[in-house]
Amino acid sequence: MVKLGDKVRFLNSIGGGTVIKIDGRIATVLEEDGFEIPSIISELVVIENVNQMNFPTEQTKNAPQQISIEKENHYSFDEKNEKPEKEQISVYFAFVPKNIKELQTSGYECFLINDSNYYLQFSFFAGDEQPHLLENGELEPQTKLFLQDVEKDELNNFRTIVFQSIALKKRKNFSIKPAIDVHKELNLTKLYKLHSFSENDFFYQPAYLFPIIEKGFSDKDFIVTKDTAAKFFETKKSETKFHAAKKEKNSPLEIDLHINALLDTTAGMSNADMLNYQMQKFHEVMNEYRQKKGFKIVFIHGKGEGILRKEIEKQLKTKYKSCYYQDASFREYGFGATLVTIR
Numbered sequence: 043m044v045k046l047g048d049k050v051r052f053l054n055s056i057g058g059g060t061v062i063k064i065d066g067r068i069a070t071v072l073e074e075d076g077f078e079i080p081s082i083i084s085e086l087v088v089i090e091n092v093n094q095m096n097f098p099t100e101q102t103k104n105a106p107q108q109i110s111i112e113k114e115n116h117y118s119f120d121e122k123n124e125k126p127e128k129e130q131i132s133v134y135f136a137f138v139p140k141n142i143k144e145l146q147t148s149g150y151e152c153f154l155i156n157d158s159n160y161y162l163q164f165s166f167f168a169g170d171e172q173p174h175l176l177e178n179g180e181l182e183p184q185t186k187l188f189l190q191d192v193e194k195d196e197l198n199n200f201r202t203i204v205f206q207s208i209a210l211k212k213r214k215n216f217s218i219k220p221a222i223d224v225h226k227e228l229n230l231t232k233l234y235k236l237h238s239f240s241e242n243d244f245f246y247q248p249a250y251l252f253p254i255i256e257k258g259f260s261d262k263d264f265i266v267t268k269d270t271a272a273k274f275f276e277t278k279k280s281e282t283k284f285h286a287a288k289k290e291k292n293s294p295l296e297i298d299l300h301i302n303a304l305l306d307t308t309a310g311m312s313n314a315d316m317l318n319y320q321m322q323k324f325h326e327v328m329n330e331y332r333q334k335k336g337f338k339i340v341f342i343h344g345k346g347e348g349i350l351r352k353e354i355e356k357q358l359k360t361k362y363k364s365c366y367y368q369d370a371s372f373r374e375y376g377f378g379a380t381l382v383t384i385r
Contacts (some may be wrong), residue, residue: 044083049090052081058089065187076246080188082153106306121214123184124159124304130258131209132157132218137233137250145234146345149193152200155244156181156253160219167204173210176351181207186244193205196303197230205254224254231298234342235374254297258371294338294370294381297327299350320350321357328362328382344378 043048050071051058062078063070069086071079084244110239134155154177156162162181166189167173175187186263192200203226222332232238232250238249299320301308308316324341331337358367362382370379 044086044088044240048088050086050088053085053087054077058086061086063185067190070188076154078246128157128159129217131160131162131222131253132256133162133181133205133207133222133241134244134252134256134259135203135205135228135252136244137192137252138245138247139239139249142193142236142239142248144376145236146376147194147307149191150190150233152192153186153244154181154189155186156183157244158209159183160216162207162213164205164207164223166223167206168200169202173202173204180244197233198306200228201230202227202286203252203254222255226254228252228254230303231296231342234298234378236376237374295327295331296340296342297323298342299323300342300344317350317353321353324354324357328357328365331384332362334384339382339384340375340379341382342370342375342379345376351380358382 043062046061048061048065049058050061050069052071057073057079059071059073061069062072064083067083068080069083071081071086073079085349093194096234134157136153136155137150138153139145139148140149154164154166160183163179165178165183166176168176176189179187181187205222205224205226207222209222238250240250242249242251244251298304301316301320304319304323310320320343327339327341332338341354355367358365366385367384368381368382369377370381
């Protein structure tokens with residue numbers, strides 16, 4: 043039987059650590075180097091048990107223990123840990139890069155974070171025009187829930203997220219909160235920039251935290267009814283799939299030319315078709331801002347095989363000779379972007 047606080051080793055791989063969370067059949071193991079590893083309970087071997095007071099038992103530390111899944115709730119929030127500032131609901135959607143040194147290709151671990159004193163009975167949807175149910179259940183107070191691993195080419199599935207929830211407390215009276223129904227769009231270009239990932243209170247490594255709700259509701263939160271939800275997606279259908287991130291004054295305009303950022307699907311398209319579409323968007327942007335002297339644009343093309351990058355450079359040398367171009371900030375984009383200055 044695996045419990046919180048048990049020291050375990052992985053059955054099918056090297057390493058192990060201390061169990062810090064159990065969610066159904068998944069246990070989160072904290073390794074000595076600070077990394078949190080989700081693992082199926084049946085693939086863990088207990089090497090040191092703890093009792094309910096979190097003290098090691100007298101059982102042998104080296105003999106593998108019989109593992110079974112506890113049917114009762116593994117997590118019971120201690121009301122002594124409630125904090126006044128966490129009476130307001132805060133929920134975050136987090137991306138934790140698997141390899142922050144290779145942001146252009148790295149996948150991510152995705153989490154939901156409940157930074158409040160309330161239990162959240164929730165449903166979480168992700169997608170674009172028709173989001174699908176990604177997870178539902180109960181999100182305990184002041185904790186995080188691992189959702190899934192996401193590879194780079196799957197990011198397009200997270201353009202729009204929908205979070206629905208009812209907040210409550212157990213075994214005590216509490217202030218009733220309004221039902222939560224929030225639809226938001228994610229700026230996925232941030233996941234290509236190193237400075238988007240920061241130190242935080244929830245992970246041992248840098249992460250990108252997208253606020254679904256932060257310290258209660260505000261005018262910026264999109265609280266929807268059935269009618270407004272239909273209007274939301276009707277508006278999205280009429281929008282172009284070409285997204286440019288909003289930038290602060292005097293900051294370069296960011297244009298993501300990854301094909302998955304431009305199109306919902308590439309079914310039936312050849313590599314040449316996709317390249318032509320990407321270049322069409324490149325020319326659209328260049329023509330739109332061609333008269334704005336001194337204006338800066340960052341074209342995010344990725345590293346890949348360099349075909350798109352070479353084609354962009356070719357056009358800059360021939361059709362846009364007056365413009366100056368260089369590699370964009372390596373710190374923010376690695377080798378995957380070109381900075382163009384209109385002249």
